[in-house]
Amino acid sequence: MRGLGELEAAVMDVLWRTSEPLKVREVMDRLDTGKQLAYTTVxxxxxxxxxxxxxxxxxxxxxxxxxxxxSRAEAASAALREVLDSSGDPEAxxxxxxxxxxDRETELLRKALPRKRRK
Structure with missing residues (x-):
């Protein structure tokens, strides 16, 4: 995830995968980083x-x-917006x-964009 470190992205993944707010210990219990982390780190x-x-x-x-x-989708959209804004050539x-x-992504984009009349 753009703008996040590896551990931050793993923690956000835990938050996005659950439907209720979590305490630090609950996040720790659900983290799967392959490392044992201290409570204070999380x-x-x-x-x-x-x-x-x-x-x-x-x-x-x-x-x-x-x-x-x-949401995860809103975060991804914001990251895409940041890439476009900082690219110098968003059209390219x-x-x-x-x-x-x-093909599926093309179909989704076509559905999402309003139809414009041709002159």
Whole structure:
């Protein structure tokens, strides 16, 4: 995920895969990084994600519960927007993407774009 470190992306994946806000321990229990992580490490990552606007949190007793600030699709769309805005040539980027799109992706794009009348 653009703009996120490896551990941040893994934590966001945990948040996106669940339907309810999670405490730090619950995120730790669901993380599959292949490494044993300290509670304070996961807590710091969640705090950073909150500070960066990727996660929202609510106090539940003495601990916070975290959930994504946006859906995975919204985050991917924002990343694509950032790429287009910073490319210097968004038209070229979009044309390259369109040429590489699968049949299914092409169909979805056609459905999403409004029909324009030809003159």
């Amino acid at each position: 807590m710091t990552v969640l705090d950073n994600l909150h500070r960066k606007g990727w996660a929202v949190r609510e106090l539940d007793g003495k601990a916070y519960r975290y959930e994504p600030a946006m 980027v979009l044309l390259h993407f369109a040429r590489s799109a699968s």
